[in-house]
Amino acid sequence: MNTIKIIAARELRGYFATPLAYVFIVLFLALMGFLTFSLGGFYDRGQADLIPFFGFHPWLYLILIPAISMRLWAEERKSGSIELLMTLPVTMFEAVLGKFLAAWSFTAVALALTFPIWITVNYLGEPDNGVIFAAYIGSLLMAGAFLAIGACISAANRNQVVAFIITIVICFIFLLSGFQPVLDFFSGWAPQPMIDAIASLSFLTHFNALSKGVLDLRDIVYFLLVIGAWLYANTIILDMKKAD
Amino acid sequence: MIRADVLSKHYGSLVAVDGISFQVQPGEVLGFLGPNGAGKSTTMRMFAGFVPPTSGTAEVCGFSIEKQPTEAKRLIGYLPEGAPSYGEMTPRSFLNFIARIRGLSRRETAVRSEDMIERLNLAPVLDQSIETLSKGFKRRVGIAQAILHDPPVLIMDEPTDGLDPNQKHEVRQLIQSMAADKIIVISTHILEEVDAVCNRAIIISQGRIVADETPSTLINRSRFHNAxxxxxxxxxxxxxxxxxxxxxxxxxxxxxxxxxxxxxxxxxxxxxxxxxxxxxxxxxxxxxxxxxxxxxxxxxxxxxxxxxxxxx
Known part of the structure; x- marks a missing residue:
């Protein structure tokens, strides 16, 4: 446990040693604000909730999270520091989890910095803060799932740009499988259980449930399982490819 | 004692290391020699637990590097080829990170870091990010990292590469000062280095050991001997x-x-x-x-x- 903490702390400090962290946070907050107020019509709706805000999270994550995750392992492999890390008395699992937790904490910080919008909506009206809290939890879990996918892809590629693009594609598939137009495409001919199965694999389905304020254990478990599965794949890929 | 037992590594059809066996006892400074691509680095990487052997075993003080990797890695100080580290860190924070992950106490960390900084002359660059350092400083940061926890087994892949003659001399002295009770394995291209610091030399060619002697008997093999x-x-x-x-x-x-x-x-x-x-x-x-x-x-x-x- 201690080792995981040390690895995560080192990694997290590494983000803030380069402009990457600041660029990411500024971009994230700026885009979030723009999308919520302009495209989401936050004021025009005249409702005291954050539905337009959270509605954009999956799509913003789709672009921004791979930008964080792409360097996780690709950079270690490129610079050769992976050889150092893997020859320290550290297990593969500790290294994978440590680096993932660092990236996840970082996105948590970025997400937490959106707090002014929560204050704004409370100032303007009387929103259901329970719903907003649940949506934040859902958003964080979804970010974790995106990151776990990205970490795994990053371990498989030495090239960060390639890792970035492949991660976007895979995350896009995970998102789209719950997107209504896609489900409509299947609903014409596929049996209902199959449509349900496709939809249930989607981040959108589970995130939408959480962002409506329903902290259903199944949705939480879903995201944790996705994270676990991709991190497990991450350790296997790393074990195979670390020395290539 | 470290021991290789018919250790092999294949990359597809390429045989990098071809069933080599040897043992090293405390007090021995073993120099690995061989042409590029002979299998020196691969052998060292297998001992350090970075590359899994295709067959055979590598053992560090009784711990199999495959079955008890963490225990074995605790006993090893390892300098990978090219001395990679985290470029955005400073030598100070990097050494702190290594000390913490190796489980050194706060006091040990302070004492050992101080010692490393002095012995490797790192003081002028302590708070500069590693990526901005010269090749010589980077290498010395790598060496400091490897010996920070005073390991009984020290494996260094080309420890003096990129150092100037004075720095080379200092690093060799450092190695010799630790030699008495440690197992030290270094690889090098510089033949005089073997003569200067090693008391045993293994020459590897095409993944096999072709000579395993003291440097002086190796020299005696020369046709120039006594000419x-x-x-x-x-x-x-x-x-x-x-x-x-x-x-x-x-x-x-x-x-x-x-x-x-x-x-x-x-x-x-x-x-x-x-x-x-x-x-x-x-x-x-x-x-x-x-x-x-x-x-x-x-x-x-x-x-x-x-x-x-x-x-x-």
Missing amino acids: VTLKLDRKTDLDDITQQLQDLNGVEHIEVSHKTCTVTAFPKSDASILKGITDLAAIKDWPIEQLKLESGRLDEVFRTITTADGAA
Whole structure:
């Protein structure tokens, strides 16, 4: 446990040693604000909730999270520091989890910095803060799932740009499988259980449930399982490819 | 003790390490020699637990690197080839990170870091990010990282690569100062380094051990061992002197270089020809500028061994 903490702390400090962290946070907050107020019509709706805000999270994550995750392992492999890390008395699992937790904490910080919008909506009206809290939890879990996918892809590629693009594609598939137009495409001919199965694999389905304020254990478990599965794949890929 | 037992590593059809076995005891400083791609780094990586062997076993103080990797890694200090580290960190924060992950207490960390900083002269760059450091400093940060926890086993892949002659000398002294009770394995391209710091040399070629001796016996293998080289003042006497040397007792054959005006006399096996030559030179009053008894040339031995194996 201690080792995981040390690895995560080192990694997290590494983000803030380069402009990457600041660029990411500024971009994230700026885009979030723009999308919520302009495209989401936050004021025009005249409702005291954050539905337009959270509605954009999956799509913003789709672009921004791979930008964080792409360097996780690709950079270690490129610079050769992976050889150092893997020859320290550290297990593969500790290294994978440590680096993932660092990236996840970082996105948590970025997400937490959106707090002014929560204050704004409370100032303007009387929103259901329970719903907003649940949506934040859902958003964080979804970010974790995106990151776990990205970490795994990053371990498989030495090239960060390639890792970035492949991660976007895979995350896009995970998102789209719950997107209504896609489900409509299947609903014409596929049996209902199959449509349900496709939809249930989607981040959108589970995130939408959480962002409506329903902290259903199944949705939480879903995201944790996705994270676990991709991190497990991450350790296997790393074990195979670390020395290539 | 560290032990390799028919250790092999295959990359697809390429055989990088081909069933090598050896043991190293505390107090031994083992130099790994070999051409590029001979399998030196791969062997070291297998011991460090970075590359899993295809077959065979590597053992560090009784711990199998495959079955008990964490226990084994705790006992090893490892400097990977090229001394990679985290570029955005400073040497100070990097050493702190290594100390914490190796489980050193706060006091040990302070004492050991201080020692490393002093021994490797890292003080001027402590708070500069590692990526901005010169090659020599980067290498020394890597060495500091490897010996920070005072490991009983030290494995260093080209520890003096990129250092200037003074720094090389210091690092060699550092290695020698730790040699008494540690197992030290270094790889190098610099043959004089083997002579300077190692008390045992293993030459690897095409994944196999082709020589495993002390550096001095290795040198004795040289055909130059006990040969005598004369450098003359003028070329005019060269042919005459060559002829007289040829007739001298114990001389096997002569090699002449007109360009440098030198003659080298090679002795018959175990014969000593130095006295015969100096006596003759004194009597005949040869115009000798330089006279040298060769102890042997390591690079020549290296070339003979590694290329003979390549031909086989």
